[in-house]
Amino acid sequence: MLFYDAHVYAAEPPVINRTELLADSKNFLPVGDLSKQSLVIITPSTTKYEAFIRQAARYAPLAAFSFAALGSVVTQSQVILVVAERSELRSDILSRLRTYAAKGQTIVFCEIGGNSYSLPAGLSADIIHLRNPTKTKSAQRALAMSVFGGLPITSGKIKRSQTRLQYDDGQLKSWGLDVAKMTQKIDAIADEAMKEHATPGMVVMIVKNGAVLLEKAYGFHTYDNMQRTKSNDIFDLASVSKIAATTPLIMHLYETKKVQLDSTLGFYLPAARRSNKAKTSLRTVLLHEGGFEPYIPFYRDLKPGDVQRQSSATHQVQLADHAFLRNEYYEQIMWPKMLASPIKDAGKYVYSDISMYAMKEVAEKVTQEGIEPYLQKWLYSRIGMQTTGYNPRKRFPKDRLIPTENDTIFRNELLQGYVHDQGAAMANGVAGHAGLFASANDLAIYGQMLLNRGTYGGVRYFQSATVDLFTSRQSLTSRRGLGFDRYDMDTSKAYPSRLSNESVYGHTGFTGTCVWIDPKHQLVYIFLSNRVYPDVSNKLYDLNIRSRIQDAIYETINEAK
Template identity: 60%
Template sequence: MIRLPIKFLGLLLFFLLNVGSVSAQYKQTVLNKTQLLLNKENTIPLGRLDALKIAVVTPDAQKYGVFVQQLGRYADISSFGFSKYDEQTKYFNTIIVAGTEGDLSQEMLYMLRQSLINRKNIILCRFQEVGKNIPQWAPLLGGRITELAYPDFSDLAQQNMAMSIFGGLAITEGKAINRTEQIRLQYTRGEGSGLNIAKMTQKIDFIANEAVREKAAPGMVIMAVKNGQVIFEKAYGSHTYEQTVSTKITDIFDLASVSKIMGTTPVIMQLQEKGIIDLDSTMGHYLWQAKESNKANITLRSVLLHEAGFTPYIPFYRYLKPGDVQSKASTSHQTKMADNAYLVNHYYRDVMWPEMLKSAVKPIGNYVYSDISMYVMKEVAEHETATPMDEYVQQILYRPIGMKTAGYNPRTHFDKDRIIPTEHDTSFRKVLLEGYVHDQGAAMAGGVAGHAGLFSTANDLAIYGQLLLNRGEYGGMRYFKSETVDMFTSKQSKTSRRGLGFDRADPDPKKEYPSRLSNSTVFGHTGYTGTCIWIDPKHQLTFIFLSNRVHPQVSVKLYDLNVRSRVLDAIYETINEVK
């Protein structure tokens, strides 16, 4: 009889109990005819994106519109023609040039030569037959560019070429040395997946249209990714019930409490794995103001598990005094909470945070969901990094990974028309909230809070979901250790279903949360504004639902109609049909 060491048995038991903790299973089910002819310094697929300033240059903006649009799913790009090539590309370090043989001229070749002299990284994409009768441009430029080719020109060709550049599609044609692997999301709407996408779409359409008709929410965006392939992505309804602006998949939503796992938690994950913080150390250890409070000996682990005994919610806006809020900015009122609503300076520092530290604490160990938990974790993070959390998460994750819209206070970065309005706040800010966080406490904290404040498109949420399915890796880069992701997303509590920061599927099948067909590997979070993300390692699935169910006033119909769970049920039913 073979006796295994106790340590090995422990590791084996951990693996068996965490069957969802497996690396991503990208499955390319579409034919990609893109060939990589020359890959200068292994440029393709493009890696970390925060150092790249990308210009896309085509002979005809309309003709190559599909190509440009698809590139824009992965990174911030600027698109130009050749008429003012030199001036327009001056401030970019990466230039993607695309065209057919008939569209690319000798003069354009000379322009690329100049860009090489100026140390630009050139990626040339040619739509034509690959063969000895058609000379490659790379040798004419001294082999100093990256060159790709596709054997025809069509919308499909443009999409596949664009996805190949970023690793959304693996390049499987041509010389073996120039083949690549998939490293990012693939936008092929379930092509070749074996799933009955049409049937699933009918089910989701019925549920979503019912939700809009019954005024559970004016509009919504629903997205599902399986095995790294986007199998569903669709917008429904309008920004408001006036139906003047239709909802688009590129719209930006207030995520509410999804901010907890997409904003604060990844920052804490990074600090923990680098040894900067210890989850079993205390609030009093990290926060001077907590040392003399009733929270001094509460561990960060208890805080993340919502087992610290904090009060669930403090309605700070109800305690404002006359003069604390005014309709115009001034030297004394610079915290903008909404259009025409400015809070007196330092209210969070001088009133809110001290009040949280003084608030009552119940016995530690029982699960009580509290927003104060993530206020605390934000304070810990900012004290340790000496950087505002909204800036820090952009530096370590959002910009490098290609999350283009995710962030706080979106009105400072995006046009108002792209941001879905939430509540018409008649009691506090007395205005329609457009691009300002719905949560009152987060608004009073300047729009950046540990528990709320984050805005995003569905696409950025999908990127984050895939990173977690990949157990910390995305776009060919590792951002978290696999064991860090496993620890935070797995069940960590003896008294609840929770992970560290993350919510999880309820083990009681009668609760059908988040779906009657979900399983024990599922983790994610919901948001008060009518949002959620659920990640299922067993099925390599990410499900995203974004809505503004709080417009124009808070409504419970999204819950009454069980919209989010029913949509996820429809996706699971489709997956289970092919087993």
């Protein structure tokens, strides 16, 4: 499968999809911007059609109801996916569908089995109609992927292109790759990591040519082996936040001409005009060449009374389950201290978290909105990144959130769903350098959008030139792009892996995470772990786990040539 500038996918060899699109007069499919429509599934049995429901949920947030339990949410939803065999559409259901259509709701009839090319009697001609002739779970999954653009529709008269990730269920084509052999290699490396207590668990996800080749969870949340890791668990991304939150927002503001890379911090931030950082350009900051301090341990400066175990009117910044920081501490203490911090060796590459604190401040000043709501509105909700965001305890059950460190120095408890990075926690969990949480699937969506040079699901988020600019090498003194880390041309460093190549960009995270994107091979590699549980350990680095898994992927690709 090759990617073309038209931002559609062409499979080679072709993916077999027996789904036919029989009627779509408004060219609605595949579903586009997910923020513009609320979706619901109605079906005779949520159990019988669970495969369709679960597959559709990979793409969009939606509820599913059986015909016997239709709720008011159906009448409020803009798009209704009807998943059933033709014979299961009782007269009362047909009547309801006519009512929904008359109110302007979009009806998509996803027919399982059957051989008729016409709509069921009584339904209006503007209803969208897809059909897969078989009644297997694979057919259900293929039908769901066809609705959202995960599979191209090539059968019948009406064609549609692939616009989103394809989820390989073991029966779809893998383009000559020996996925089973690759998986065995990765399994062995993962087993070694867990046996050596480099991490209690992990998730590995690999996307090649727009198709998910591997998405696998290993181990447990903790070493007590009580809760197994699941592929949809949510991890603390640490510094991957830099490229999945702050940098894409700056890319968006650059592209919309709201920031200029060669303008200065002083130009955008009044508070910076009185500091030694007033003349530091945004480009320099993104390259980590501003001479900023790498890291400031703000928590060491706390005074008695700054943190307490219960929330109160004066202490509402939650650092953990039983730790609350006094209000405005970031604004009154931390940010001024960053602005007053010394500059050393400006022009040289010195990786600095302070750089991305500063870029967040720029983004929020320009947009006049917090980085979190802006990202949710502009990117995450539109593209289908359903778990990505800051402070996940406000949105998800605790058991979906992977614990990190048992913090015995600062917060004095196990961290679960609260950001591991101390500074980000003290910034109310929302920072430019850390604080973002996500599942592997969300990062795969984001990575594929970048591979597509700015488009996903039929929506353009960036111009191709913007993606090329920020992800390519932009420094004369380091390997860095703008915000993005990159392949190191010094092959002795084998970074990010021994077999990677100069097209590769991405980032790693302190908690044991990484995302690497390879345009040459149309590859996205995601590794998520909690290597800092129960306390910080370097075994993941010492055993070179992330890089060896990446090498196993490249070995598989090279063997298929």
